[in-house]
Every structure is written in C-alpha cells, then in structure tokens.
Amino acid sequence: MNRRLSIQTIIIALGAAFVVAPALASPPAKIALKGGRIIPVVGEDIPVGTVLIEHGKIKAVGKDVEIPYDAMVIDISGKVVMPGMIDAHSSRGLDIRNENLDVTPFLDVYDAIDPSKLYFEDALRDGVTSIHAIVGNNCVIGGLSRVIHPIGITPDEMTQQPSVSLKLSVSPQRGSDRMAQLATFRETFRELGEYLENLAEKKYEESLEKKDEKIKVGPDEAKKLGKDLIKPEDYDDKHRNLVKLTRGQLGAFVYAGRAGDVAAAASLAKEHGFFKRTTLVLGASCYKAIDEVKSANRPVVLDSKLLYREENPITGKITETFIPRVYADAGVAFSLLPSSNTSLAERYLNYQAARCVRNGVSRQAALEAITINPARALGIGDRFGSIETGKTANLVVMSGDPLDFSSWVDLVYINGIRAYERDDDIRLKQLLGEEKPEVAEPAKDEKGNGEAAGDKAAKADTDSAEDKSEETSEKAEKKKE
C-alpha cells in the first residue's frame, strides 16, 4: 500500500515538477522579490531589499531598487533570499555511478543522467539549483561531467554547462592497489603520447600524399613536422578528452581518498599539464595533508563526512577532528557536499554549513562553501553562486536564516522560473501530516494557515484551487484509515 502510494506521489510530484517547468518556460519577463533579507554571499547582507529578475537574469539587487511597473512583485518580507545552493560533486542523478572499466575518458554523464530519479526532486526541495553530475570515485579516469539543474525531463533540458571536467582518481579503486592505480595513469598517458606521435606522422604522410610528394624524412622528423597538421576533429573518441585535459581545455576533478594520495594527485596534475584546472576531491582523512593541500592552492571539495573520529589503538582514546575547520583555518576555499546516507539533516547543504558554524568556521566561509566556492571550482562562478547583477537568477527563498535548521526552502527560482513552491509540495505535506509545516503553536498554526491561503489565493488562484483539492483528498484518505 505504502509502496504504491509513494510511487503515486512520486509520479504526481514529478509530474508537477516537470509539467509545470515547461509550462513556465516563458516566465514573466520581470520578477521582483521584495522585502526579504538578501544574503548575496558575495558582498554585505541587505537586511531588507529587493532582487529584480529580468529575463532569467538578476537585473538589480539592493535596498532601494526601483521596481518596474510591469514586474510581477512577490512579497517575501520576513523571509531570506540566497543564491541557489550548488552540489559540487554528485553521482546520485546517474543510473550507475561508475562504468565497469578503469579508463573511460570517452564517456559522458549525459548518457547516464536519469531525470526520473527521486534525487532531483529532493535536491530541488532542499534548495539545490545546480548539480555537478559526475561519475563516482571508483575509476582511474572516469567520464566527462556536466552541471545540471534539477528540473527538466531530458538531460538536455537539465544541462546548465556541458563538458565541465574529467574525473580522475588517484586512490586505489576497483580492487587494485596504489601502485597499479598510478601505473594505469602512466600507461594511459604514455599511450596518449604514442598515439599523438603516430597521428602526427600519419597526418604528415597524408599531407604529402595530397601533394603527390614522396616522404623524404625519417619517422622521427615526420612526427615533429606533422604535429601542427592535426585538427581537433582528427582525434578519436578515446583520446579527444585526454588531449583537451593535457592542454588545459578541460577541468579535472581529481579524487584523493586518503592523506597520502594528495601529493600523488598534485604531481599527476602538474606532470600532465592540467594542474591549473584541477579541483581536489578529498576524502575525510585528507585533512592530515593540509600543508600539501594548502601549497597546491587549488579548489577543494570535501567529503560529506565532516567529523573525523580516530581511535588511538594503544590507549583507546578517541580524538575528533572537524574537518572543514582545518581547511578554514588554513585559508583553503572548500566546498561542502550533502550526505547521501539516511540522515535527515546532513542531506541539506545549508545544514552542512550550519555544522561548520557550530564548530567554529566563520559564517561567511560556511555560506561560500555551499554557493560561490563550488561555482568557482566548476568554472561557472561568473554565472552562478551569488546574487549579483548580471548573474543567472538561481535563487532560493527560505522561511528563515539558512543556517537555522528550522528554516524551510519556500521558493526556488531557476533561470528566473519558479521551479519549486513549498505550498505545492505534496510529498512533503504527506510526511508532515496534512497541514502546512508551520513551526508555531497549534492555535497560531491554524490561523497562520488561513492567512497564508488567503495570500496565495490573491496571488495565484489556480494553484490554491489545486492545493485545496489535494488537501481535501488527503483528509478523505485519513478518514478512510
């Protein structure tokens, strides 16, 4: 019964999410979010201000923004608007995390993204507007990643930025040890060099054939001469992305699972010319290599496990380290990840940030770690990750401070389109009982409901009508029970 019910709700919810999205594909040209507290992340907080969205972009932010006469004004007074959160590393939207091969630079997560995954619905509900869909850590060289948003019915619709980076892992995976892992890298890049030389020679020969000339030089000379004749389309699928990687045309997300892997990751990246495009994806114990991470001076994505607990095997004494604190103290810009395990709290990125604050990381650093830092690591910092004029209108309106666990994501805007509204979240309502999840006294609750319903009716009549019918059907269900 429950299974069936939950599947139904999923279908309904997905339907709501994905049917509404195209319907809203032509949003009101101008939207003004008025009267809320603005956390732009880059720059000072604005206690009461307005964010003006025009054609999917942020047109103006500030205390006294002139609202055009034709703008759709949404009153968010008492609420907080912040940039949409960014999940810097996630394989949860893919059907399977990793391919059954070690070296797969020819793959693209485009083919693995499953838009029907419940994960996307949850991500939207939790205020995540950009997801870096990337293969898992169980590889040597994984496939191409892309940045997607959690609405849309095809991977194309979901894509914000294709071909963001290539996944590499220096930590031993798939049953191999560290030596085998690094030997595979060496072999891959050696083979790449050989391939490029042979290709150059071939191109040189071809160029002479076209001119009907005979080859006068030896193979070594031909390899050198043919180098410049190679065009981008000449590379085969297997090597194209590797060539881009070694020339710094592609980002690299390098996974280092243990402290000892950090140095290997940095030297690998330096050796093959992609160090400047490298982002380090670090396992929990990597904080022990903080000096190496600091000297590398590259963006860092931290494991979702933020607390590292270690037992002294002799004394049995347990020491705890709060990992982001180590990075924050060292001045390393880090990104946080939501947890994929069953914990109710840690799946929220804003809660992960709150944990940081609780353990002594500054509020600003914690907020940056879920917005602008991942955007910069992904190379999309100029478009996403903060509320600044000219950036894409990916916004989250929360009922209170994002670091307060009692705050809810009320509205989510993606490209200026209203992608999520808590009042219409059927599944959430089911989990919370039939009424609205107001954090208030019971008596006030009912009153609050009435007011909210009234407001909504004034705002959007069709929505509230739907809402009411859902509520009544739920009540009927409850009576049956």
Added chain:
Amino acid sequence: MTFSTHHQRKTLYRCGFVQLATLAVVAIAMVSQPVRAGGGTIVVKGVTIHVGNGEVIDNGVVVIRDGRIAQVGANLAIPPGAKVIELSGGSLTPGLIDANAALEPTNRMMVDRRNARQVVADLFHGDHKDHKHEAVGCCGSKCSRQLQHASGEKCKQCGFPDTLPMAVGVRRSAMTVEHSSEVIPQTHVIDSVNLRSPDFDRLVGGGVTTVFVAPDSAAVISSQGAIVRTAGPLNARIVRETDAVMAAMGTDPSWRGFGNRQPCRQFVNFYNRRPTTRMGVAWVFRKAMYDTERFEKGAVVYGADAPTEPAMKELRHVLSGEIPLRIQARMQHDILAALRLADEFGLKFTLIEATEAHRCLDELKKAKTPVVYGPVYIDAPGMRRYSSEVDHARLHTLKELLRAGIPTALTANELRDEDGLARQAMYARRFGVSLADVTRCVTETPAKLLGIADEVGTVTSGKRADLVLWNGEPFDGSSKPIVVIAGGEIVVDRRKG
C-alpha cells in the same frame, strides 16, 4: 640508630625522600584534581536557562554547590570564590535524558559507526578493508561472484558503508538480548553494561547525562533495563540496576532470531526459536503472562515454549505492577495489539518507538499510555531499514503526540554524537514542535517516566547538577553542547577550540 651504618642511614634517607616525594605527589594530585562534589562552587551566569518544564529565565544564574543546584534565578549575586562559567549568547538546559538508549556494551564496536560496520563486515564478510569483499551468505558460504566496490561507495550487496551488512541483526541481538529463550525477564541488561565503554563518552559529549539502557527487541519478553549516569565516578553511575521489563510486538522478535524453525521434540534452543509471525509473538507474550498467573496459583506449567520458573518469578512482579513494563511496537496494528494484550492482563506499560503513533492517538490517549518516541526518520537508520515496519514513518508524529496530550519522551536509541538526542530534538523543532515542548521531551518528561524526576530533569534548586551549556539556542543547527556538567563536575569542556 646510633649504630646504623652509613648504608643504613642512606637507606633511611632514601626512604624519607621517597615518602616526601610521595607526599608531594599526593598533595599536587589533590590540588590539581577537578572540582569534586563538595570541593567548590561553580556558577554559570549570563545564559538563557531553559528550565525543562517550559519556563525560560533570561540572563540567568545557576549556583552549583556540593554537586547540587543551590540557586537558580535571574541576576543572582555571585558567591565569592566561585568558579564562574560565562558564555555570551549561550543557553543552559538540564542534562538530557534518553529514556531508551541502546548501549553498546563492548569497547571495540562503537568507536565509529563506520568502524563498527567495518568490524562486523570483517567478521562476516571476510576482507572488507580493501575496497572489495566477497559475497558471503549468512551461512558463511562464499559466493563465486566477487563484488567489487570503492571505498566510500555503497556496496551493492550489503549497503556497506551506508548500512550495516547482514550482520546487523547479529551485532545488536547477540549483545543485549539473551537468545536462550523468548521470555527472559530474569536477565538484567546491567550485567552487559561496561561502564568504561567509550559509548558513555559519546553520550555525554552530546549532552546526555542519564540513560535508560534498553535491551534489544529481539526477544518477546526481553531483559530488564537499567538507569545509568553517563558521567561521574564509576561507583556512582548506576541509578537503578533494574528498572523495567521490555517486551516487543511486531516482527522484531520473529525475524531477528536466527532461523525460526519449528522446535524439534519439544527442544527449544538458539536455532529454533518459536514465533515466526506477529500472532506468534503475541501468543508468546500471552502464554507467558497466562502461565505466570497459573504458576502463582500453584499449577504446574510445562511445554516447550513455557516460560522458565525464574522468568515467571519476575513476570509476577510485572503483573502486579511492581516492575514497570515497556512494549516496543512500531506499526499501528502492533501498537493496538500491545494495548489489547495489556488490557487483557490489566497491565500498564510505556510504549517504545511508536513509529506510527500518529495513527492511533485516540487509543493511546484513552489507555493513558506514555510514549518514548523516536528516533525521527523517513529512511530508517540502522537495522530498522531491514524491517518492513518503518514504511509509514512520518515527521509530524511527535507533534501529534504532544498535541494529543500524551506524555512523550524523545529518544535517539542507538544514534550517537551529532546524530544523537540533541539532533532528534532539532528535528522535532523543524517538524513543528516548539522549543519549550521539545526541551521537555528530552528532560522533564523522561525523568518523570523513569521516576527520577526528584533528582534530575529540570534546572531546579536542590536537584542534581546535571547541566548542559550550549553555544546558542539549544537544539539548533549551529549550536552544540559546549560545557556539560554532571553531578556538579565539568565533564565536557569545549570552550577552547
């Protein structure tokens, strides 16, 4: 002495030196010892005091003397010579009480949940340390197909490390439930409790100062729990050696036993435990109580699944109400079954877990059954995820219970550290319970349910000084216990770093 040789004198001198040194060491030790009960006065000032009964005192001062709370109030005079603890923007609550903590009795397993999984996985799945493991059935036979998975990635076979492998049932059942019979109220959990277990450190680190150590739910009528303090001198930790008998409804006792085969020739042992269904579980409970009633009247009780004599001697006290009864039930019909059985034998009980309590509020209210609810989840943590009883878990259950006026305590059960009781309270706040109510759920109400409310549970003068100081509002995302005081001693201090 006059004839003492040089050597003897030297020895004497040496002895004197040793004695002096010993004295000095003792003196230093006495001086440097932490503030003992009766040793000094501690004052916590400038904090918002959440008393535990719903009251809030702004800018409050608590004076602690002789391990007890001497004075509580706003802007009190600070006695001279007292050790003052001040935390701007901080707040103070009573030490939290978990009324249904599942305690890990051994040291090794509880270092980390992940480590615990590792240990169990090593035991049952062979080599799990290195990123691969062989699929091993419960029987120990190896699967020919090798499953490989990355460290940190979920294993397709067993869910490792997100979830415990198959051994999960074994891990808990084997430790705090006796498998020799279905009805074992004569066994006491306190005999399994290792007071030096790091588990206590983890509890007290999360602000929990008193726990009811619950037995596991894998037997129909399980052991007697104990009330234990999580900090303080070892000889003063046990509040009550035996408190309540725990029973379980639903499928836990049936599916978590090792293979439930029919008893052979009336021979019941570890491998052929009886109940295989819900009705079987209810029957074992009913028969135990019925047999006890008959036993009291002097009748001879026999049969393969009859409770043993020592068990009946304990159950007699359960029936008479001298020993409190707890029944764990998750699903609606299990809760109703528990109510029915209790009604049948005129028993009063406390309902444990009560995942679907939101569906039978009226019945619970009518029976005046108190509830120890928790943990809060949608995706069940730990071994619950293997049970089919958790599908209808809802987030508003605690709110509904409180609204219905049912005395409800909140528990984190086996969850610890950041995942522990404070977080459960934080969840409750998110899902519609006010701060005052939720504070009561983890302090005053469990104290009342456990019958220790005259000792702990609120910040009231005269009570034991079990206090938690938070760096912000309690049970908030960005606050945590900074100082924990147990029995007037500072046992956790995170003020530096």
